[in-house]
Amino acid sequence: MSKDQAIVASQRVADILAERILSGDLAPGARIKQDELAEELETSRIPVRDALRMLEARGLVTMRANAGARVTSLTRRDLEVSYEIRERIEPLLLADSVPHLTDEDIADLRGVMDRNEQTDDIDEAIALGREFHWITYRRHNTPLLAQIVERVWDTTQSYRRAYMKLAMGGANEGAGRTHDIEHQLLFDAIAKREVETAQAALVMHIRRTRTALVRYGHLLSGSAGEAIPFPPPVLDAVE
Amino acid sequence: MSKDQAIVASQRVADILAERILSGDLAPGARIKQDELAEELETSRIPVRDALRMLEARGLVTMRANAGARVTSLTRRDLEVSYEIRERIEPLLLADSVPHLTDEDIADLRGVMDRNEQTDDIDEAIALGREFHWITYRRHNTPLLAQIVERVWDTTQSYRRAYMKLAMGGANEGAGRTHDIEHQLLFDAIAKREVETAQAALVMHIRRTRTALVRYGHLLSGSAGEAIPFPPPVLDAVE
DNA sequence: GCAAGCCTTTATGTATACAAAGGTGAACTT
DNA sequence: AAGTTCACCTTTGTATACATAAAGGCTTGC
Numbered sequence: 001m002s003k004d005q006a007i008v009a010s011q012r013v014a015d016i017l018a019e020r021i022l023s024g025d026l027a028p029g030a031r032i033k034q035d036e037l038a039e040e041l042e043t044s045r046i047p048v049r050d051a052l053r054m055l056e057a058r059g060l061v062t063m064r065a066n067a068g069a070r071v072t073s074l075t076r077r078d079l080e081v082s083y084e085i086r087e088r089i090e091p092l093l094l095a096d097s098v099p100h101l102t103d104e105d106i107a108d109l110r111g112v113m114d115r116n117e118q119t120d121d122i123d124e125a126i127a128l129g130r131e132f133h134w135i136t137y138r139r140h141n142t143p144l145l146a147q148i149v150e151r152v153w154d155t156t157q158s159y160r161r162a163y164m165k166l167a168m169g170g171a172n173e174g175a176g177r178t179h180d181i182e183h184q185l186l187f188d189a190i191a192k193r194e195v196e197t198a199q200a201a202l203v204m205h206i207r208r209t210r211t212a213l214v215r216y217g218h219l220l221s222g223s224a225g226e227a228i229p230f231p232p233p234v235l236d237a238v239e
Numbered sequence: 240m241s242k243d244q245a246i247v248a249s250q251r252v253a254d255i256l257a258e259r260i261l262s263g264d265l266a267p268g269a270r271i272k273q274d275e276l277a278e279e280l281e282t283s284r285i286p287v288r289d290a291l292r293m294l295e296a297r298g299l300v301t302m303r304a305n306a307g308a309r310v311t312s313l314t315r316r317d318l319e320v321s322y323e324i325r326e327r328i329e330p331l332l333l334a335d336s337v338p339h340l341t342d343e344d345i346a347d348l349r350g351v352m353d354r355n356e357q358t359d360d361i362d363e364a365i366a367l368g369r370e371f372h373w374i375t376y377r378r379h380n381t382p383l384l385a386q387i388v389e390r391v392w393d394t395t396q397s398y399r400r401a402y403m404k405l406a407m408g409g410a411n412e413g414a415g416r417t418h419d420i421e422h423q424l425l426f427d428a429i430a431k432r433e434v435e436t437a438q439a440a441l442v443m444h445i446r447r448t449r450t451a452l453v454r455y456g457h458l459l460s461g462s463a464g465e466a467i468p469f470p471p472p473v474l475d476a477v478e
Numbered sequence: 479g480c481a482a483g484c485c486t487t488t489a490t491g492t493a494t495a496c497a498a499a500g501g502t503g504a505a506c507t508t
Numbered sequence: 509a510a511g512t513t514c515a516c517c518t519t520t521g522t523a524t525a526c527a528t529a530a531a532g533g534c535t536t537g538c
Contacts, residue, residue: 007304007499008304008305008520008521008522009521009522010304010521010522011304033488033489033490034489034490035488035489035490043522043523044522044523044524045490045523046285046521046522046523047521047522047523049289049490049491050288050292050521050522053289053292053293053295053296054292054295056292056293056296057292057295057296065246065247065249065250065490065491065529066247066489066490066491066528066529066530067489067490067529067530068489068490068530074383077380077381078381078382078383081331081335081381081383081384082383084331085328085331085384085387088327088328088331089324089327089328092320092323092324092327096320141316142316142317142320143317144313144317144320144321144394145320145324148324148387148390151387155383247491247492248491248492249491249492272518272519272520273519273520274518274519274520282492282493283492283493283494284493284520285491285492285493286491286492286493288520288521289491289492304499304520304521305498305499305500305519305520305521306499306500306501306519306520307519307520
């Protein structure tokens with residue numbers, strides 16, 4: 001009873017699949033075959049189907065009857081809108097959480113920032129960035145809102161990674177630094193429990209990320225920007 | 240081939256179940272047994288399970304391993320937050336749609352308003368109100384955003400109905416009229432393609448609905464307002 | 479040589495059957 | 509009499525097997 005050992009197969013499959021998608025192991029648009037997964041994870045197709053549906057609920061996977069499942073892919077427009085959504089609703093979540101954050105939470109935040117300064121691995125930086133924000137949301141009392149926010153984070157994570165690898169890879173050293181400074185601003189406001197200041201810092205942070213991402217967007221993709229229904233991946237074609 | 244004849248069983252089941260939930264036939268918190276549904280709809284439990292997962296993706300159903308599925312129920316807090324979310328993201332969807340609305344769309348809007356004035360059946364008024372707003376969103380180009388908005392509408396619909404039956408039932412004749420006036424304001428702005436005015440009207444409309452709903456909230460529910468995890472329904476206990 | 483249609487192949491959708499987890503009620507103990 | 513425990517029963521989770529639809533390659537005709 002250490003934690004909650006994978007109780008049901010479908011949940012176990014869902015966890016593994018989610019990890020693969022979020023880690024970038026499976027890129028947006030990648031086809032997911034039920035048989036393959038079932039055999040690899042030594043289970044039947046039923047739990048796999050269940051898992052796919054669960055991930056569809058999280059927005060990570062898109063299914064179409066008789067046509068299989070794919071890792072959800074976004075158009076450039078969807079990606080941009082995702083950030084506009086975040087800009088508008090994450091301040092709500094933040095305000096709901098900040099007043100209840102403990103000193104220990106603040107210490108955790110500082111810890112994440114420290115770890116972030118000591119790494120230059122992009123994948124780790126992605127994970128730490130995510131951890132940072134979710135600590136700030138840790139004491140929320142609005143599961144519904146948190147669920148929506150998490151969904152947007154999930155579906156955009158692959159693109160965020162693609163962007164960062166592009167942006168960092170170039171001579172663009174300043175980008176990461178700006179990001180860190182914004183986190184610092186957010187942290188300071190949170191540490192002082194200044195909710196509105198923290199909200200403002202968060203909005204600025206998300207907005208700047210969006211504009212930066214849009215500026216790189218046309219480099220990332222071959223997409224015209226039209227809303228393409230299903231099969232064609234937009235960025236990061238898997239093959 | 241009149242429309243799209245129920246192609247796959249799971250989709251058919253999902254459609255039927257969704258209709259029952261949205262119509263109020265199944266109240267929040269109601270238990271859904273796979274066997275029952277499967278037998279009634281003359282299919283096996285597999286498509287039923289699939290359908291439940293689909294509805295979980297839409298937020299209409301909440302599942303827990305080994306404990307069954309229930310119609311999603313919201314706490315008072317969740318309900319209030321839902322409206323705060325709507326207030327912040329629906330203007331985005333509206334702005335995305337209004338510039339592309341055709342004259343025919345405008346005519347449809349007027350038609351819905353007319354039909355609404357001629358009815359005093361609450362269930363029909365609910366449906367018409369929903370139809371009205373979704374016509375204004377009809378020409379959007381952001382499926383992801385629309386999906387999130389639809390989800391919030393879906394999960395709150397039962398509560399909206401419960402509130403309206405309470406509010407209208409009383410001597411509160413003015414509530415419905417206010418609602419209609421707000422729709423009229425929104426319509427006028429849209430007809431003139433004044434996006435920002437329309438957004439302002441929409442925000443006002445949602446905000447007023449929220450405050451009205453909160454004012455009645457304590458009458459509707461026995462809930463203390465705490466976020467209750469799973470089984471206990473909050474409003475509209477089914478038995 | 480190219481295009482179109484049929485056929486094979488492959489993957490998904492569904493049914494039946496069995497295993498296992500949860501909840502409920504009754505009986506027994508304190 | 510009240511609380512607790514155990515067993516049964518209900519309901520969900522999973523595996524195997526079969527049906528069906530989509531996709532791609534082959535053939536055939538022009």
